[in-house]
Amino acid sequence: LTDTIDQTGLGRYLSDALASWRKPFAIHDPGKILLDLALSLALGGDCLSDAGIVRSEPGIYGSVASTPTVSRLIGWLAEDTGAAVTAIRRARQKARAHAWHSAGTHAPDHDASADQPLVIDLDASIVIAHSEKEQAAGTFKRTFGHHPLLAFADHGPAGTGELLAAALRKGNAGSNTVADHISITRDALAQLPGGRGRPGKKVLIRADTAGGTHGFLDWLTGRRLSYSVGWSLPTDFGELYHQIPEAEWQDAYTSAGGIRDGAGVVELTGLLDLTGWPAGMRVIARRERPHPGAQLRFDDVDGYRITAFATNSRRGQLADLEVRHRRRGRCEDRIRNAKDTGLRNLPLHGFDQNQIWLEIVGLASEITAWAGMLGLADTQARRWEPKTLRYRVYTIAATIAKTARRTTVHYSHRHPWALLIVTATERIRALPRAPD
Numbered sequence: 143l144t145d146t147i148d149q150t151g152l153g154r155y156l157s158d159a160l161a162s163w164r165k166p167f168a169i170h171d172p173g174k175i176l177l178d179l180a181l182s183l184a185l186g187g188d189c190l191s192d193a194g195i196v197r198s199e200p201g202i203y204g205s206v207a208s209t210p211t212v213s214r215l216i217g218w219l220a221e222d223t224g225a226a227v228t229a230i231r232r233a234r235q236k237a238r239a240h241a242w243h244s245a246g247t248h249a250p251d252h253d254a255s256a257d258q259p260l261v262i263d264l265d266a267s268i269v270i271a272h273s274e275k276e277q278a279a280g281t282f283k284r285t286f287g288h289h290p291l292l293a294f295a296d297h298g299p300a301g302t303g304e305l306l307a308a309a310l311r312k313g314n315a316g317s318n319t320v321a322d323h324i325s326i327t328r329d330a331l332a333q334l335p336g337g338r339g340r341p342g343k344k345v346l347i348r349a350d351t352a353g354g355t356h357g358f359l360d361w362l363t364g365r366r367l368s369y370s371v372g373w374s375l376p377t378d379f380g381e382l383y384h385q386i387p388e389a390e391w392q393d394a395y396t397s398a399g400g401i402r403d404g405a406g407v408v409e410l411t412g413l414l415d416l417t418g419w420p421a422g423m424r425v426i427a428r429r430e431r432p433h434p435g436a437q438l439r440f441d442d443v444d445g446y447r448i449t450a451f452a453t454n455s456r457r458g459q460l461a462d463l464e465v466r467h468r469r470r471g472r473c474e475d476r477i478r479n480a481k482d483t484g485l486r487n488l489p490l491h492g493f494d495q496n497q498i499w500l501e502i503v504g505l506a507s508e509i510t511a512w513a514g515m516l517g518l519a520d521t522q523a524r525r526w527e528p529k530t531l532r533y534r535v536y537t538i539a540a541t542i543a544k545t546a547r548r549t550t551v552h553y554s555h556r557h558p559w560a561l562l563i564v565t566a567t568e569r570i571r572a573l574p575r576a577p578d
Contacts, residue, residue, distance in 0.1 A: 143181055143184055143510070143513055144203065145567055145571055146509050146516060146517070146570055147177060147509055149241075149244070149516070149570050149571070150240050150241045150244075151237050151240055151575065151576025152177065152505075152509065153173060153177055155233035155236045155237050155576075156177060157174065158173075158233070159233040160172040160173045160176070160226075160230070163215070163226070169207075170205070170207040173233070174207075176501075176502055178196050178197075178203060178207065178212075179193050179212060179502050180502050180503075180509065181196050181506070181509075182194075182195055183502065184483060184510050184528070185536055186528070186532055188484055188487050191209045193206060193207070193209065193212055194209070201542045201549070216490065216495050220494035220495040221494075223498065227497065227498070227501060230498075230505075231307075231329070234333060234504065234505065235335075237508075237576065238335065239336075240576040241515065243335070244573045245516055248301075249515070250295050250296065250301070255344055256344065259343060259344050260334070260341075260345050261298075262296070262306065262330050262331075262345060262347055262348065263293070263294045263303070263348050263349070264353060265292055265350065265473045265474075266289055266292065267292065267481070268281050268283060269288045269481075269485060269486070269488055270285050270286065275287075275288070275490075275491055275496070276492050276493040277312045277493045278312075281313045281314065282317070286313060287313050287488075288311060289311045289312065289314070289315045289317075290308055290309060290310050291308070291311060291315075291322050291323070291326045292476075292477065292480070293305070293306045293307040293308070293326050294473055294476040295330075296348075296472060296476075297515065300524065300525070301515060301524050302479065302511055303476045303511065304508040304511035304512070305476070305504045305507035306333040306334075307326055307332075308501070308503065309326050309329070309500075310488075310493065310496055310500055318352040318355050320355050320356075320361075323352070323353055323355070323358045324358060324361050327362075331345070340365065341367070343366060344368075345367055345368065346367075346370060346466075347362055347369045347370075348369070348370045348470045348473075349369075349370075349371045349372065349470070350371070351371070351373065352372070353369075353372065354374065354452055356418065358371075359371070359452070363422070368455055369452070369453060369454055370452075370453040370466060370470070371451060372451050372452075373425055373451050373452045376414070379441070379443065379448065380443050382414075383444070385413060386408055391429070392406060392407050392408065392460055392461055393405070393406060393407075393461060394428055394464060395461045395464070395465045404430060405428065405431075406428070406430075407427065407460045407464045408427055408429075408460070409425070410426065410450065411423075411424045411425050419452075420454070422454050423453070423454055424455075426450065426453065426460055426463060427448055428448070428450070428464050429446040429447070429448050451467045453467065479507075479527055479528055482527070483506045483510065484502065484503040484506055485500075510528065517565075518562070523566075534559045535563055535566075538553055538557050538559070538563065539554045540552060540553045
């Protein structure tokens with residue numbers, strides 16, 4: 143992780159971006175303080191004091207600020223949240239551009255095109271508050287907390303994903319708020335190499351039915367972005383269903399590309415009244431028998447579970463487009479991993495302070511993803527989740543030896559993943575460092 147930070151230039155970019163928050167005669171750099179905190183989250187921490195785990199190993203992490211110093215910095219940044227978040231995100235974008243460039247063919251945007259776009263997944267999640275926190279409120283799931291909206295870059299089946307942007311919201315924030323979806327998409331696009339350019343159809347915005355609103359789809363269409371969003375079927379779909387000739391249903395695919403027994407897909411565009419919706423939008427439905435033991439729902443038709451999505455993609459078989467949309471389920475894994483990397487708990491009282499905390503969660507998410515993309519590519523380890531990485535890679539018996547002006551880390555040869563760790567570290571160190 144520390145070699146990844148050094149190679150991508152994230153540490154230097156953060157230090158430069160946060161230079162105005164460094165107090166005169168301060169010993170600790172604000173950028174390094176945030177990265178030390180992000181490292182503690184990557185290692186399993188979930189609060190400010192957990193930075194003590196990296197403070198205990200100065201031979202690896204250098205000088206680490208005390209918990210009161212960390213707390214004061216978060217308070218200073220929260221006094222001007224907008225400027226602080228902008229500065230942090232600017233540094234993250236510069237480091238991301240170099241990380242993806244260094245990854246070459248393993249980067250998520252490699253050879254991105256209208257047929258094989260870079261996928262950005264949008265989804266919201268509830269973060270429960272166990273004490274009074276600013277703007278915590280009752281949620282639609284009858285819990286109490288916050289309802290942040292998140293955007294992830296999907297690395298595909300070969301990798302995991304990274305948190306591009308996160309917007310903290312009140313607990314009672316709406317799931318399908320158009321302004322929030324537009325804002326988070328803008329923030330996510332700004333994190334891509336090239337910044338706020340117009341990527342067009344080379345970027346696919348993928349969301350559940352919360353993204354299937356007039357305002358959001360109009361905005362995406364106006365920026366010529368590809369989209370694939372969940373679609374709510376009309377209440378009279380049972381009648382429309384019986385108008386579809388059986389021969390029109392095509393075989394659905396499994397996520398591995400094989401035929402899915404008992405499942406089919408069909409295009410509904412011509413059957414629905416899409417007046418007022420963006421031109422070129424298609425609606426595709428999937429039917430499948432509920433799995434054994436599942437209870438039928440009132441909107442099931444003839445024993446089939448029917449789901450649908452809307453897309454503006456014109457190329458590709460219906461089954462391929464449906465599989466691409468169904469892979470949005472990976473976003474649930476990304477959220478679960480983020481909650482295992484600091485998102486499960488918002489440890490601070492102030493709303494602005496917790497927004498800074500979300501940026502630190504983003505830092506932890508991306509250095510973990512970049513370490514896998516740069517050092518563990520072409521191995522199953524790139525797909526390991528945080529818990530597995532901590533058990534197999536981040537926690538290993540080792541000693542630090544200093545001889546002939548060189549510092550060497552000796553790993554136990556009995557550790558089953560020692561060779562993997564050494565190989566990954568050598569790969570990352572062999573890459574060109576980011577420019578100043």
